[in-house]
Amino acid sequence: MKCFIGIDLGSTTTKAVMMDSDGEILGRGITNSRSNYDTASQVSKLEAVVSARLELCHRALSAVPAMHDMVDDLLAALERNFRLELFLNMLEDLKETCLHNAADLRHAEISDQLATALNETFERMKTQLSKLFASGVERKSDFFRDLAGSVYMNVSEEVAEEAKLPFDVLINIYDKSIIETENRPPAEDLVSTFARALERVMDEQDNLPVESQLIRDLVKENLEIELEETYVVGTGYGRVRLPFPKEHIRSEILCHGLGAHLMYPNTRTVLDIGGQDTKGIQIDDQGIVVNFQMNDRCAAGCGRYLGYIADEMNIGLHELGPIAMESTKAVRINSTCTVFAGAELRDRLAMGEKRSDILAGLHRAIVLRAISIISRSGGVTSEFTFTGGVAKNEAAVRELRQLIKENYGDVTINIDPDSIYTGALGAAEFARRAVEA
Amino acid sequence: MAIPNQTEVIKDSSMLLQKSMIADNYDELTNTQETGKKISSTFVPGNLNELVMCFDMLNNLPEINAINNGMRKKSGAMVMQAEKHGHSEDVCTYVKADIGSMSRGNIAPNGKPMPSPDLLLLSYTGCFTFMKWFELLRHEYGCETAMLHVPYEGDGIITQNMRDYVVKQIKEVVIPALERVSGVKFDIDRLRENLTNSAKAEDDFVWVLESAKNKPSPIDAYFGGVYYIGPIFTAFRGTDKAVDYYQLLRKEIEQRIAEGKGPITPEGDMKDERYRLVVEGPPNWTNFREFWKMFYEDGAVVVASTYTKVGGVYDLGFRHDPTNPIETLADYCLGCYTNRNLSQRVDMLEKYVNEYQADGLLINSIKSCNSFSAGQLLMMQEVEKRTGKPGAFIETDLVDPRYFSAANVKNRLESYFQMIEQKRQGVRSAA
Numbered sequence: 001m002k003c004f005i006g007i008d009l010g011s012t013t014t015k016a017v018m019m020d021s022d023g024e025i026l027g028r029g030i031t032n033s034r035s036n037y038d039t040a041s042q043v044s045k046l047e048a049v050v051s052a053r054l055e056l057c058h059r060a061l062s063a064v065p066a067m068h069d070m071v072d073d074l075l076a077a078l079e080r081n082f083r084l085e086l087f088l089n090m091l092e093d094l095k096e097t098c099l100h101n102a103a104d105l106r107h108a109e110i111s112d113q114l115a116t117a118l119n120e121t122f123e124r125m126k127t128q129l130s131k132l133f134a135s136g137v138e139r140k141s142d143f144f145r146d147l148a149g150s151v152y153m154n155v156s157e158e159v160a161e162e163a164k165l166p167f168d169v170l171i172n173i174y175d176k177s178i179i180e181t182e183n184r185p186p187a188e189d190l191v192s193t194f195a196r197a198l199e200r201v202m203d204e205q206d207n208l209p210v211e212s213q214l215i216r217d218l219v220k221e222n223l224e225i226e227l228e229e230t231y232v233v234g235t236g237y238g239r240v241r242l243p244f245p246k247e248h249i250r251s252e253i254l255c256h257g258l259g260a261h262l263m264y265p266n267t268r269t270v271l272d273i274g275g276q277d278t279k280g281i282q283i284d285d286q287g288i289v290v291n292f293q294m295n296d297r298c299a300a301g302c303g304r305y306l307g308y309i310a311d312e313m314n315i316g317l318h319e320l321g322p323i324a325m326e327s328t329k330a331v332r333i334n335s336t337c338t339v340f341a342g343a344e345l346r347d348r349l350a351m352g353e354k355r356s357d358i359l360a361g362l363h364r365a366i367v368l369r370a371i372s373i374i375s376r377s378g379g380v381t382s383e384f385t386f387t388g389g390v391a392k393n394e395a396a397v398r399e400l401r402q403l404i405k406e407n408y409g410d411v412t413i414n415i416d417p418d419s420i421y422t423g424a425l426g427a428a429e430f431a432r433r434a435v436e437a
Numbered sequence: 438m439a440i441p442n443q444t445e446v447i448k449d450s451s452m453l454l455q456k457s458m459i460a461d462n463y464d465e466l467t468n469t470q471e472t473g474k475k476i477s478s479t480f481v482p483g484n485l486n487e488l489v490m491c492f493d494m495l496n497n498l499p500e501i502n503a504i505n506n507g508m509r510k511k512s513g514a515m516v517m518q519a520e521k522h523g524h525s526e527d528v529c530t531y532v533k534a535d536i537g538s539m540s541r542g543n544i545a546p547n548g549k550p551m552p553s554p555d556l557l558l559l560s561y562t563g564c565f566t567f568m569k570w571f572e573l574l575r576h577e578y579g580c581e582t583a584m585l586h587v588p589y590e591g592d593g594i595i596t597q598n599m600r601d602y603v604v605k606q607i608k609e610v611v612i613p614a615l616e617r618v619s620g621v622k623f624d625i626d627r628l629r630e631n632l633t634n635s636a637k638a639e640d641d642f643v644w645v646l647e648s649a650k651n652k653p654s655p656i657d658a659y660f661g662g663v664y665y666i667g668p669i670f671t672a673f674r675g676t677d678k679a680v681d682y683y684q685l686l687r688k689e690i691e692q693r694i695a696e697g698k699g700p701i702t703p704e705g706d707m708k709d710e711r712y713r714l715v716v717e718g719p720p721n722w723t724n725f726r727e728f729w730k731m732f733y734e735d736g737a738v739v740v741a742s743t744y745t746k747v748g749g750v751y752d753l754g755f756r757h758d759p760t761n762p763i764e765t766l767a768d769y770c771l772g773c774y775t776n777r778n779l780s781q782r783v784d785m786l787e788k789y790v791n792e793y794q795a796d797g798l799l800i801n802s803i804k805s806c807n808s809f810s811a812g813q814l815l816m817m818q819e820v821e822k823r824t825g826k827p828g829a830f831i832e833t834d835l836v837d838p839r840y841f842s843a844a845n846v847k848n849r850l851e852s853y854f855q856m857i858e859q860k861r862q863g864v865r866s867a868a
Contacts, residue, residue: 237844251852254859277848288863289856291821296804296832296845376814376830 002230004378004435005048006427007041008252009033009238012275012303012389014040016048017424019432020229026227027052027412028421032143036183046186049227052078053194056222064218066209074215077135077204081197084104084133089193090181091129095122097177107169117170119162121156128155140316143209145178146406164225169318191223233431235423237276247434253281255426260385261287262425264414268382271374271400273390275303278370280377287426293377301369303389306337306396309362312342320359324395327360334365341365367399371407380408386415387422446703446726451686455667458682460547462672466495475619478554478574481748483562483587483770485611487631487675487757492619496672497554499570503534505546507722507836515541516837528806530837532570539577550646556618557582558611563589563775564583564808583614587770593781595771603767626760631675635757635850641683642669643751648690649740650793653710655693657700659739660729663720670748675757702733711736712854717743717782717816718801718809721833724841728833731850739799741789743782746774779812783819790824796857797826799850806832827860829853 001020008015014037016029029047033040054075095118102114102428108200128151141147152174160167190354198219198417202212218344234244235255260270261283270281278301283289295302310317317355341362348358374380384404390396401413416422448456466514469476477489478497479668506512507787515531515537519542522540524533538544540658543551557580559571568584573584574726585606590597612623645665649658665686673679693700703726716739721728749755755772772781786798798820802810817828831849834840 136757237848251848251855253848253852276741284861284863288859289852290827292847292849292852292856294845296842378818 001225002435003052003227004230004427004428004431005042005045005232006255006424006431007232007234007236008255008421008423008427009234009236009242010274010389010423011042011237011277012307013420014236014238015043015421016041016044016047017421017428018045018052019425019428021432021436023429023432025425025428026055028418028424030142030420032182033144033238034179034182035143037241039183039185040238041234041242042185046404050082050190052227053190053223056225057219060218060222061215064210064214067215070209074201074205075131077201078194078197078219080133080135081200082194084130085193085197087129087133087144087147087304088126091122091148091186092124094148094176094177094181095119097180098122098173101173101177101180102435105274110165113163113165114169114173117156117159117165118173119334120163121152121170123161124155124159125151140318144400145182149174149178183412194219194223231431231435233427233434235427244347248431250427250430252277254280254289254292255430256291256387257281257283257292257426258287258429259422259424259426260387260414262429263416263419263422264383266383266412267385267414268340269378269380269384270372271384271386271389273303273366273370273386273396274388275307278302278373280370280374282378291378293355293373294371295369300337301366305366306339306362306390308338308342309345309359312345313359315359321393321395323364324359324363326356327354327395329354329357329360330364331357332342333358345396360399363395364399364403366390367396367403372401375407375420378412380404383412383414384408385419385422386413387419389420391415391419440567447701447705449689451682451689452545452664452701454682454685455664458668458673458678462495463545463547463549466497467545467547467551469495469552475555476552477558477571477615477618478571479558480560480564480567481670482564482773482775483560483585484674484748485558485560485585485607485770486672487628487635488607488611488766489558489615490631490675491624491627492615493620494556494615494619497551498671499535499574500531501671502538502545502551503531503836504722505536506534508725509546509675510723510838512537512723512836513838527703527805528629529566529570530835530840532566532573534836535570536573544785549574552578553578556580556614558585558614559583560587560770562587562770562773563777566808581614581618583611585611585770588775590771590777590781593778593785595768599771600764600767604763607766620731625762629759631757632757632762632765633644634677634680635669635675636759638669638674638679638683639749639751639756641687642666645683645686645690646741646745646752648694649738650792651694652713653697653699653707654738654740654793655690655700655712657702657707657729657739658745659716659720659742660702660725660732660740661700662739662745668746672732686853700733700738702729704730704733707733707736707738709736712857713738713740713793713795714742715739715786715793715795715798716801717786717798717813719744719747719803719806719835720801721834721841723834723838724843727843728841728846731740731847734825735851735854737850737854740793740795743774743785746785748773750774750777750785775808779816783816783823785815786820790820790826795826797821797853798824799853800828800830802830802832804832805823805837806835827853827856829856 004019006017014031014033016053018027020026027048029044031040031043058075061067072360103111156170157167160170233248234242234251235250235252239249256272260267272279279294282291310320475494476497477494481500486496512534516533518537519533545551549623555572561567649653668679668682748770779858800817802813821828831846
């Protein structure tokens with residue numbers, strides 16, 4: 001079947017959306033941009049293909065009336081097991097890479113002990129990490145680097161202590177190896193990985209309402225459908241680094257505008273806060289951009305600002321929003337300069353302010369800057385859509401809702417749970433129109 | 438980012454002529470110890486070159502020196518030097534490049550030190566910073582300073598009172614100062630001759646600017662435009678050389694039109710004209726070629742710009758008039774682009790978008806120049822409303838390289854070009 005793919009190469013994450021000829025979304029994929037856009041683009045595309053395969057299976061199985069009530073659970077199990085398979089493959093790759101790097105001449109005297117320690121570390125990691133893919137477990141991140149990294153730190157420290165090996169050597173080996181592993185383009189033999197995952201799922205199932213062969217056949221049939229890459233459009237900061245011909249590249253401003261229009265056709269103003277850009281975009285009733293403003297050469301107050309603050313506070317990026325939501329008092333943070341904000345943060349902490357209140361103030365500071373960009377682009381006159389990574393942060397959303405209300409009154413504000421894919425969605429639609437229109 | 442190899446840059450013969458004119462002028466300026474000529478330092482907007490020449494004096498323009506240093510990648514260090522001396526980050530970077538250059542020996546592009554000026558001739562035309570700049574220079578050089586105060590066209594018209602005020606100052610302050618410093622007596626017939634030359638060059642200059650109404654446009658009226666304004670905005674207006682230059686330039690452009698050619702770029706003739714833009718605001722000088730390339734590689738040509746009017750709005754009809762020599766100088770100073778109010782600027786931009794059949798208005802907002810930037814966003818919105826054509830806004834600086842973010846500018850420009858394209862398709866599919 002014909003497939004149209006949009007890839008949004010952001011400074012922090014790379015997103016892909018796959019669409020069919022009717023403009024229906026087949027699949028979405030996301031990965032960290034890892035300063036290698038080529039690999040990031042391949043990985044996100046692969047992720048989109050995986051989710052497209054699952055979507056196709058979902059469509060096929062839903063058509064069997066007896067299956068109706070269990071399709072969702074069955075496919076969730078299939079996805080979990082599939083991801084586990086992929087994850088274990090990557091973990092094996094990481095282990096081999098670590099062992100290879102441990103054999104480096106610099107560690108000649110302890111290379112045997114290192115190899116033993118690494119084998120032990122990865123054995124324990126495998127046990128711990130596999131649990132993350134059990135039913136009902138929520139993973140803090142979907143990125144291999146995040147999941148493997150935090151467990152490696154803990155486990156290798158234990159192992160190093162037991163084996164009386166220098167911990168920093170194990171860390172160095174990991175740091176070098178994770179980059180190599182991440183930048184290796186993924187193997188694309190999805191079908192056999194899916195097949196293995198399906199067998200695991202079928203083993204877990206009892207009381208199936210239909211013959212298990214029917215499920216196997218339907219899944220297999222859908223795995224065999226050719227997903228033709230009919231047209232690919234790239235957008236985002238990394239677009240110029242890809243070997244795309246010029247007509248396959250669109251500015252992310254246009255893509256965000258069109259993507260937001262597809263999600264919410266009445267949208268006239270779009271705010272996108274990404275890793276290093278904040279954009280205020282005005283669109284017409286066709287999703288065509290009529291005006292935009294964005295931050296200038298200084299990226300203060302963008303997504304990376306929150307990343308820096310999270311690092312300063314030694315907490316995860318995803319924890320910032322929930323902590324700020326506990327705030328009971330407004331603390332004013334004046335600086336959106338990332339470096340100064342760090343200093344202001346420490347000052348406030350020293351003065352005895354609560355962490356949650358300071359964080360709420362920091363979120364407000366970002367949103368204030370965004371509001372200024374929106375007003376320069378022409379303000380909010382009608383329906384408003386918030387997109388980009390920061391739209392996932394509930395504290396930023398709360399501040400934005402309040403400030404939009406104060407400045408522009410009661411306007412409809414749309415925030416889609418999949419808003420991070422808005423740019424990729426617009427790009428996919430551009431790809432579809434390039435062929436179908 | 439790579440910029441085209443400087444040695445391979447393609448130039449028209451008018452560009453080569455101008456290059457030698459500028460080089461000769463710097464030689465003259467740095468040779469005054471031998472020739473005994475006196476130097477007057479002055480600004481581009483509202484400069485009185487025809488008058489200065491009547492006293493055998495040379496005209497030195499600190500703004501042009503700053504631009505020169507910007508294009509030769511030397512201004513960054515000069516700006517930082519000035520900041521070291523206590524000038525804040527927000528001060529006009531022309532000023533800082535000039536001050537920084539002084540403390541580094543004030544070396545002209547020919548490698549020789551620039552002598553101190555004998556007169557600071559300040560024609561305050563639409564920029565308040567000019568006054569402060571020359572105050573700093575006066576402090577440094579301790580030389581005679583004549584200040585020509587030019588009233589702002591706040592109501593959009595030049596009243597007889599305003600004209601009289603400037604004429605009185607020229608007669609009572611400026612001319613006596615020039616006589617004192619040079620030891621030459623003022624001769625009004627000499628001024629008339631110079632003004633006659635000015636008007637001749639101005640006619641050809643306007644013809645060149647208006648050639649951009651052709652499709653494809655044979656010139657780029659912003660990036661190419663800054664070359665075309667060179668002689669007439671600086672030390673050559675009123676000279677025979679300038680008359681010759683504009684005749685040569687006009688012939689070149691006539692040839693381009695006859696051959697159906699687009700504008701010259703550093704990489705040769707621009708092939709495919711895809712977007713026609715009107716640009717408001719000065720260009721960035723530190724990354725001039727890189728900035729230009731972002732336009733021509735996407736087929737964008739600037740058909741009209743306001744920056745090419747800072748030294749005189751000739752295309753709206755003004756000519757230096759030898760029959761009213763002092764009054765014409767006053768009118769010239771009063772009418773320069775930076776001395777016009779916001780609504781006059783909006784009217785001009787609207788006219789350009791319509792008459793030059795442009796796809797829209799692009800504003801290059803200069804971080805350290807409030808004279809230009811104040812009100813620009815409102816101007817853009819008004820022009821969008823009146824013309825129905827989309828506008829866009831980018832931010833750079835004059836000669837401070839720290840304020841040029843190539844990725845950001847390129848991102849905005851590409852978005853703008855694609856936005857124009859998308860609008861066209863929208864119109865086509867709706868039709």
